Amino acid sequence: xxxxxxxxxxxxYSPTSKSALRWTAENLLDDGDTIILIHVQPQNAEHTxxxxxxxxxxxxxxxxxxxxxxxxxxxxxxxxxxxxxVLDTLSRAKKVKVVAKVYWGDPREKLCDAVENLKLDxxxxxxxxxxxxxxxxxxxxxxxxxxxxxxxxxxxKSN
Numbered sequence: 001x002x003x004x005x006x007x008x009x010x011x012x013y014s015p016t017s018k019s020a021l022r023w024t025a026e027n028l029l030d031d032g033d034t035i036i037l038i039h040v041q042p043q044n045a046e047h048t049x050x051x052x053x054x055x056x057x058x059x060x061x062x063x064x065x066x067x068x069x070x071x072x073x074x075x076x077x078x079x080x081x082x083x084x085x086v087l088d089t090l091s092r093a094k095k096v097k098v099v100a101k102v103y104w105g106d107p108r109e110k111l112c113d114a115v116e117n118l119k120l121d122x123x124x125x126x127x128x129x130x131x132x133x134x135x136x137x138x139x140x141x142x143x144x145x146x147x148x149x150x151x152x153x154x155x156x157k158s159n
Contacts, residue, residue: 004032008123010111010141011037011100013078016126018086020156024124025086028154029096036060037087037100038114038123040107045076053102057110057117063087063098075102108144115149124154 009024011017021037029035053059058075065071067088069079077100090096101118103110115123125142142155 002030004034005030005121006034006036006119008036008038008111008114008118008120010107010123010125010145011039011083012107013080013083014126016156016158018080018083018126019158020124020126020154021083021086023154023156025090028122028124029090029094031095032097033094034097034099035087035090036114036118036120037066037083037098038111038118039075039077039100039102040110041076041102041104043105045104053104057101057103057114060099060101063091063100066098066100077102107141108148111141111145112148115145115151120151122152122154123149124156127155127157 007024007028009017009021011021024035061071067084072079087098091098101114103114111123111125114120123145125145127142142153146153146155
């Protein structure tokens with residue numbers, strides 16, 4: 001019997017992060033696995049839950065709560081029917097446990113922290129497709145995570 005895995009997906013609701021979620025659903029997850037949607041809000045974001053969980057990130061948020069519009073707003077998250085549909089389908093069809101976690105700060109650092117804190121077996125990220133100059137000036141989240149994460153990292157390029 002194969003051990004259930006914990007797979008993280010970096011989610012900022014961009015087209016590439018949605019592609020990473022779809023790729024994960026279609027290619028990586030099996031029955032009984034857990035998917036953790038990892039959201040990283042800007043350090044200066046002001047949301048009601050940030051005061052409680054700024055240092056450690058939010059508790060794991062089950063899909064049932066995450067689907068509620070008002071609950072998502074408390075964390076400053078977008079209510080995205082497309083993302084929720086993929087997660088709901090995974091939950092029902094593959095019996096995948098779906099949870100979300102919210103952090104505040106630098107996405108590069110917080111995604112690497114999530115790998116450690118959540119004991120992820122793998123993490124999947126979307127790539128914004130920055131050119132060499134922009135990547136050098138702005139820094140690449142996926143590049144940093146690939147270099148520093150302690151688990152396998154999959155970067156899904158935009159189509």
